[in-house]
Amino acid sequence: xxxxxxxxxxxxxxxxxxxxxxxxxxxxxxxxxxxxxxxxxxxxxxxxxxxxxxxxxxxxxxxxxxxxxxxxxxxxxxxxxxxxxxxxxxxxxxxxxxxxxxxxxxxxxxxxxxxxxx
Amino acid sequence: xxxxxxxxxxxxxxxxxxxxxxxxxxxxxxxxxxxxxxxxxxxxxxxxxxxxxxxxxxxxxxxxxxxxxxxxxxxxxxxxxxxxxxxxxxxxxxxxxxxxxxxxxxxxxxxxxxxxxx
DNA sequence: CAGGATCCTATACGATACTG
DNA sequence: CAGTATCGTATAGGATCCTG
Numbered sequence: 001x002x003x004x005x006x007x008x009x010x011x012x013x014x015x016x017x018x019x020x021x022x023x024x025x026x027x028x029x030x031x032x033x034x035x036x037x038x039x040x041x042x043x044x045x046x047x048x049x050x051x052x053x054x055x056x057x058x059x060x061x062x063x064x065x066x067x068x069x070x071x072x073x074x075x076x077x078x079x080x081x082x083x084x085x086x087x088x089x090x091x092x093x094x095x096x097x098x099x100x101x102x103x104x105x106x107x108x109x110x111x112x113x114x115x116x117x118x
Numbered sequence: 119x120x121x122x123x124x125x126x127x128x129x130x131x132x133x134x135x136x137x138x139x140x141x142x143x144x145x146x147x148x149x150x151x152x153x154x155x156x157x158x159x160x161x162x163x164x165x166x167x168x169x170x171x172x173x174x175x176x177x178x179x180x181x182x183x184x185x186x187x188x189x190x191x192x193x194x195x196x197x198x199x200x201x202x203x204x205x206x207x208x209x210x211x212x213x214x215x216x217x218x219x220x221x222x223x224x225x226x227x228x229x230x231x232x233x234x235x236x
Numbered sequence: 237c238a239g240g241a242t243c244c245t246a247t248a249c250g251a252t253a254c255t256g
Numbered sequence: 257c258a259g260t261a262t263c264g265t266a267t268a269g270g271a272t273c274c275t276g
Contacts, residue, residue, distance in 0.1 A: 022223075046239075078238095100225060107218055108135075108136030202257060203258080204258060
């Protein structure tokens with residue numbers, strides 16, 4: 001069964017690149033928790049996200065938020081308060097990640113079961 | 119609108135942990151390409167996977183395959199040939215990742231468009 | 237409050253050589 | 257063929273302190 005023609009393999013390589021593109025954006029320990037936190041509360045301030053996520057440092061939060069903004073997944077809004085507060089929210093494009101996050105949530109739960117049951 | 123009760127937040131933390139569980143399993147540069155390669159061809163040998171994935175070293179492939187096996191996502195079968203060949207295939211549990219991979223593929227494509235269009 | 241600067245460690249990953 | 261062993265580098269991430 002040599003239906004694995006060159007076209008097929010080319011198509012497969014394209015798909016692999018696409019998945020990797022996604023993973024590049026979502027990779028690291030904190031991206032998804034951050035998105036998840038902002039998404040859950042709709043709008044969320046820096047210090048609130050810092051509190052939502054166990055163990056994250058302000059250095060990492062700051063860095064990751066920048067990357068997410070660069071990738072157009074979140075929008076940053078500086079509020080005119082004293083002292084300044086900053087609000088983050090998902091862009092429309094960021095919201096399209098919801099399906100994936102939901103899937104990952106579901107799979108994570110079933111995976112944990114699977115591993116524990118031995 | 120203070121509907122963010124403790125129960126709500128607890129539920130949210132659970133979900134975040136679940137997503138992180140998934141990401142722990144899928145993290146790193148190579149896990150998904152490996153799964154994707156095995157899945158695409160159904161069964162796949164070590165050296166074939168090595169060729170499917172641009173840039174991966176045998177050291178990493180070996181290491182990642184072990185982790186995937188530990189996580190019960192793939193099954194390893196030693197064939198009685200001379201010299202030995204080893205076949206990898208997805209377990210049933212591993213196959214449940216397909217939805218997620220498909221979603222990530224789709225999202226990766228749309229994300230690339232989004233970023234390029236500026 | 238929302239970060240930036242600095243320093244440090246651990247881990248991921250790559251390259252190469254070797255073995256049953 | 258299917259790995260293992262060894263070594264070296266780069267990056268991720270943590271801790272702490274500083275500032276407008």
